[in-house]
Amino acid sequence: MKRFMTAAVLILATALAGSPAVAAAPTVTQSSVTVLTTTGRTALTYTGYMNSESFQQDGITTVAGWQYTAFWDQSGYVNLSRRQLPGGAWQNLRLTDYATTSTDSHNTISIGISRQDGTLHLAFDMHSSVLRYRRSVAGLITSPGTAAWSAASFGPMVSTLTGAGMPTMTYPQFLTTPAGKLQLALRTGTSGAGDEVLYEYAAGTWTALGRFIDGTTAGNNAYLFGLEYDSTGLLHVTWTVRETSNASTNHDLFYAYSRDEGRTWRNNAGSVIATTGSSPLISDAAGLRVWAIGQNRGLINQESQVVDKAGIVHVLASHLPAAAPSTSDFTAARERAVLVHYWRDKASKVWHQTYTPFLERSSRGDIGVDAADNLYVASGDSSTRKLHIQTASKASGWKDWTLRYTSAAIYYSDPLVDHERLRTLGVLSIFAPRYGGSQIDVQDWTVRP
Template sequence: MKRFTTVLAGAMVLVTANVVAVLSGPTAAAAAPTVSAASTTTLTSSGRTAVSYSGLMNGESFQQDGITTFNGWQYTAFWDETGYANISRRQSATGAWQNVRLTDYRTTSTDSHNVICIGISPQDGSIHLAFDMHSDRLKYRRSGTGLATSPAGANWSAASFGAVQNSLAGTAMATVTYPQFFAAPDGTLQMAIRTGVSGNGDEVLYEYNSGSWSYVGEFIDGTSFDNNPYLFGIEYDREGLLHATWTVRETSNGSTNHDLFYAYSRDKGRSWRNNAGTVVATAGSNPLDSNATDLRVWPNSQNRGLMNQESQVVDAAGVVHVLQSHLQANTPSITDFNTARNTAVLVHYWRDKASKVWNQRYLGYTEGLSRGDIAVDSSDNLYIVSGHSGTNVLQIATASKASGWSDWTVRNRSAANYMSDPLIDHNLLKSQNVLSIFAPRRGGSVIEVQNWNTGGR
């Protein structure tokens, strides 16, 4: 049975919430990790240049993943100017890029939603690509097995990738957006994807095992309430808990984004629990209500310039971190979304695993219509890489676990050369403490991958 709830205008009292000090800018605390430039390579000089929604088809925050490391090799993907998907790899994030151009499918889109997402199956080493869809039919393809588990001896060519498919598990997927791949600790690869459209959609879950996909079911229901959930992220922790956070949009207008919602699963997305740990939903038969009161962990009303789909990461201790951006507290609401974004600031939310208390810290950094990425190193220090749609500056900020992530410090600001959303290689930072950033240059044709050594403690 579905639980029908009413969205209040941010006037909800939460007993599991803790507001911490608001920061107006970087602090001088010494514990925050440092970064030092290691290398910058040009992935391509022929990236797709069309701009829409203030961004490019290469480099958007909802690319999970747009750049990733597996078994000592780094993988990334991009659209070239002629409309072909390219997938590239290199060894140890320092070698020369090896590129495959997939010329059997050509996009005609100039929509920045139509990104390329990469998933890698730890079970059989297959590489999965989902791409080129914005409320459109699925486009998906995968490689043969072993391509990522035995990369040195593999045939890295277009012939290693199968044909484009428009369905999974025999399910027609005619109206989908935002594919997101993620792997469980036992090696099971899964994909979440939105069905429906902005302001009226659901989240569904698929699972890859033994060379084929199966349908787990719808796990967040938005269409029953004429809204849609936008995931900040969906990711496993080391213990095998699957964490999902999202905001809800009531219409296609970004100004109707509101609130932070959270749920987690102990059984790979079959059943779902609220913040208190109570089972409240089952995928397929009784999905999570997108705007349920018992899933709302931080109130934030409409007209606050809240950007959907910024970023989420889970650290080694099981702490869930969410990067949002919206207007600061005690400032007037603004109904025009673009205007609100001019003064919206980055905000760090995190859930203490033991107490289940959610915390909030304003960081004071602005980004216009762009979105940032939050990631964690092997010591659970945090890194935020963010661009700015107005200044075209790329910024790196860090905070230490030792400080309780209170010592946010800007460690680098670039010249005015970049646009769209930067993407962090989360696996490389967690495993080797190397901050690797997919960074499209202004104009879109040149895409860099920057590597930074980190001084985390």
């Protein structure tokens, strides 16, 4: 018996030695769940809520030890909430001089922060409609302990940034330059026929930089996965293209980057190929395509992008597995779509693809990165109403994707990650509406590489 057991152990050891290493993906430990509100807007359209859609950049964010987020209440008012980290209570204010009548889940609230003058900016309630925008007094963010957190700290809602009319705007996305200037990207036009435009805020004034992606010439539009600076000041943008208003016509992964804060643009190889305003990027240019994904593959637009400390661009997409047959039935395709990780090696400029086994149906996930360049995904599942956290380690080349958490069947819409808090403080904060929309939780997780 002893000889048999020894032989068995040797066989097992030999098998393990030849097997892949045990997953080194980071772990997560929940530290708290706080209730942000129980009066969130409940209308459900396009399989999501007006609170929590993947294209909110940002829906929740941290600056100088304070966390900020925003939501629509059931009365149609914009609410802003903040708390002092790590454990302060949420402080809420309502902006009651404007009430939305929309139930369209495109009409989310995005938050922008100007580090130059400490203003907080809001863009909200637009889907191929006029701009709705307002900003706070200077110093609200830079002096959180003394500045008044009240509606009186915000100026009126306006429908223009520069004085020119802005009649067909959608998907506002704020970003901050390395110099601390605030920028805002928006789509003009409509689904299947739109452009991306860029504005810049400095010294208290907005300036129009112009179109940086042209889709209307070809009769399509770009849907951004993300628009983000890396630590060296390069601005990276990735997108998919939709040919019509039908989501089944989404196709391909495109990429460009800028060395001069979005004024000129380079292709994957580094050649200058576009200038914002005068000769923008062509949305479906073959020279900008970095991964071929055909139409009728269930590719959902605007999932997520993040850039790590090493300048590597990571894109979270979801579409049918490689072996699955194509279908023009987008709903059916989404039932079988899996999360797919794309990333660009900065040194070689080569793109890579990893299929994961994780489903999410009509929801979209959010990808974040920690200080050690490990990856974290918060994703929903619109069929099971469960929230998931998946992680992957840099040490594995982000191959060891591991499911670390599954919630009870209580959550819905797209979860949002506080990217700044994860990157700088090692805490994964997730903005997560419960099914029904009225209650919104913020989950906090300590991460351990």
